Amino acid sequence: MSVMQKKDIRAVVLLTALFISLCVIFDKQLHTAFGFLIGSRFDGLIETSILQHWYNVFAGHSKWDQVGYFYPYSDTLGYNDGYFIYGVIFSIYRLLGADVFLSSEFVNLTLKIIGFISFYYLSHNKLKLGFKASVCGAAIFTLSNALTMQMHHAQLLSIAFAPLMTILIYDYVDALCESSLKKSILKGSLAAVLLSAWLITTYYMAWFYILFFIMFVFCSLPLVFINFRVLKERVKKPSVLAILVPLVVLCVSIIPFLKVYLPKAKETGGQDLFSVTYYAPQIGNLLDPGKHNLLYGDLSDYIFSSYFPDVQRVGELNIGFPWLIALLLIISFFALIFNKNKDLKFSLLKCLVSSLFLSLIVMIKYNDFFLWEYIWRYIPGAKGMRVTSRYALFLIFPLSILAASFLSGYIVRLPKFLMFLIGGILLLEQVNLASSANLDRNSQLSFFKSIPAPPKNCKAFYVIGQRENEFDINNKNIDLSLYPHNVDAMLISEIFALRTINGFSTFNPKDWDFARDPLQSYRARIAHYLTKHEIESGMCELNLQTKLWATIGNVSEVGISQKIKDRIKLSLVSSPSFDENTKKWSVTVSLKNESDLNIGYGTFNVINIGIRLYDSENHLKNVDYLRVDMPYLHANGGENQVKFTLPEDFDKNSSIAILPVEEGINWFDQVGMHPLFVNFK
Structure with a gap:
């Protein structure tokens, strides 16, 4: 077989694996002709509104740092994830004619493709792992059992940038060691720009990457110390410019992120320790692959319901690792720690496994033992995150690298048939049949298309009511009080490029008070807000039930009594x-x-x-x-x-x-x- 034929076969295998992975993840979308999309009625609309914001920015209709909601506040992008890179991808699909919801879903699809391809490239071309093992690792990383359970939080899909970021850092370090000035400046600068863009896109995964990188460097220090003389002889002295230029690029490119988020961090104070602790996982959460896991779902249900009923198995704490990959981590730990092989790749694997265990130790909550509290207190940026358990979702990236290394035979030597069997199980156990495709695209399109254009003299608007016959108005569920009317206002605001006082976000302005309940005071709270900010002039009202606009001449007209x-x-x-x-x-x-x-x-x-x-x-x-x-x-x-x-x-x-x-x-x-x-x- 010629080299070209071998490359063609590998390309077919790679693309087939990618195609199958995408079919598994987007099964419901494909079966409904993209009638149902990733996301919920609430979070899905919030993300889509911010993506539409970027489309408006590129079209020249909006300021880049000011989304449509929370009028008249400025720099409002900082109240939530910025979704910048998502917005760039989204805008391309919008220009190609896709509607807002389909474009949003194509962003998710694109991210999965980026993650798969870049992971394979990192594994096979940079880390020099075997072809089959690299394809398997890319599929494990893409399928990700835990991430599938949390895919309704589409911002978490930005983990797809982790392999790409690692490739750039790898090339940068390699160029530094070779004293290649042009290459080091290029790769280092690209890494700096990507990190800055990632931070202003989705903060969680970018910050988790930085945290894990710090842990990896920390675990690598003994390796550097032990091999200092050898490294000093082999590594050429890098140019000052090779370090200084990427650092300057980082300082410049991160300015938009800091401009938007530092003032909001100061204004809101970040997340409190109670919330951070509440969403911290216990050991049981990490070992629960979920009731919809293809291989272990029923057994997991039986074990946890029978023997560990106190383990919370819903919501943000659905972040468990499938059992074989968890066992693989333990096997790798003992196989690597007691092996005296001083090969660089082998040593780096030791650092990887050590970083994984360190990550688990600081993340787990056991009674009053919770080391993450010190991260929350002392590491910059940690207070920007409420859901500690999401760090477990990020760990699928280093775990996938570990799995690919294991299947390549770098950790233990096993017969090929056994490696093939292990690889198959590692893949199948990542398949989770839970579907996050709960957003009815046709229903949403129908509603938003039915909203007429606002009066031309409107400078901003607020909403009253909610969609007709959607939710019981007397239901006191807190989500139904906070979300429906506010998220509708957010997307309507971006569709018409008209700002609204409504909205709901990770953080809200301190005088935000637009929950539905108590209903008796909703209009009064709006009137108070308009008066306080002196924004009555040019204000309009949109009734979400009747879909009618009204111009408000003065604050007294906010009340129903005037009508x-x-x-x-x-x-x-x-x-x-x-x-x-x-x-x-x-x-x-x-x-x-x-x-x-x-x-x-x-x-x-x-x-x-x-x-x-x-x-x-x-x-x-x-x-x-x-x-x-x-x-x-x-x-x-x-x-x-x-x-x-x-x-x-x-x-x-x-x-x-x-x-x-x-x-x-x-x-x-x-x-x-x-x-x-x-x-x-």
Whole structure:
């Protein structure tokens, strides 16, 4: 077989492995013609809005460091991951005609391809590992059981840049050792630019790479010390420029990241220790491959439900390693530590395994033992991360290198058939059947396409309501209070390149107060924000339920009272009654809604009914004597009744005035409605 034929066969094998890996990962997308995409209704829309922001930046519609949400704050990109590299890839697909959601998914697909190819190149061309082992390692790295369970957090897919970053660092160090000035400047500068771009793209994985690199260097110090004389003889003295130029490039290229994130870190204070500790994994989490793992799912379910029921197996703590690759780490540790082989590659593998164990030790929480606390306290940037367990997701990169090295026979020598069997199991155990493709593309497209363009005089907007018939408005789930209307506003903002005061992010401005609940005060909180920031002029309102825009002339128009005015009719059902048993007076009032809005309980137009108390001389005694919730009244004629039971100390010589009140906005007599007066004499 000729060299060319061998290369062609290898290329086919490599591309086939890549294709199969992608088919496994994007199975649901392929079966639904990309009808369902990676992400959730909430996080998926947040990411897509930031990607669309970069498209707007490249089109000249937006400032690079100012996303559409959290108006009127500036430098708002720093409240979340920046997604810069993602945005570049996204914009290419948008220019090719793909919609916002399909472009977002193609970013994920592209990242997986980058990760696979660059890992193979690192393993085979740089580390000189075997072809089959390198392909297997690339597939392990790409399939990643734990990352599959967390793929709805698409920012974590930036681990794909880890092999590429390592290639550049490898080439840079190699050029330094050879005293190749041009090559060292080029590779070092490229590494600096990539690191800076990675940091402003997705902070977690970039910072984890830096942390692991520091640990690897730390574990390599004994190797350098022991072989100092040999290294001094073999390594040529590098030029000062070879170190200085990449350092200058790093200092310059990292400025955008620092400009955006340092002020926000100071403003927010970063993540607190409680959150960091809460999301720290226990040993059980690291050994749980998840209930959807192809090989171990059922067995894992049985073991953890029967013997370790206290291990939390949901959410961010679904980060377990499949069992064979975990066993491989332990075998490699003993095989390497007790082997006296002084070969450089062998020694570097020792450093790799040591770094992996050190990483696990500092990450694991065992009762009060939690070394990550010291990382959180003393290492710059650590407070920017809340979910400690995500470091386990990053470790698939060094573990994949270890697996490829093992399969190449560098750690232990085993028969070929046994290596083939181990390689097969290592691949299959990384397959996790859990699907993160939960975002209904067609449904999302339909909604956002149905939103009309805002009025031309709008400078910014806020949203009220939520999509019709999507979530129960009375459900008090905190996520349903925080996300639906805010993330819709974020993407609408970017679609129309029009800023919004709404939004929700990793960090929020300190005066952000736009959760849905309590509904009674939502409009009042908006009005307060507009007044505080003096941004009433040019403000618009978008009703997500009716999909109608309205221009706000002044802050009083934020309230529903301005839209209803005197079109709620109040009347007494009967004369006030006195209960001899409870010694209390009661009044029953009939309500009729003649406005064109549904109001009251179960709507976003929540109004209370208030009572003012007057003394026997008709002097106002208590302006806010009693309040009750207004029942549901449908638009254009809806009727209902409400009964007031007055306090026991109520004096029958007093009188009351009944009228609707909008919390934090005004009483309805301020918009022309006449109160219903009731006498008890």
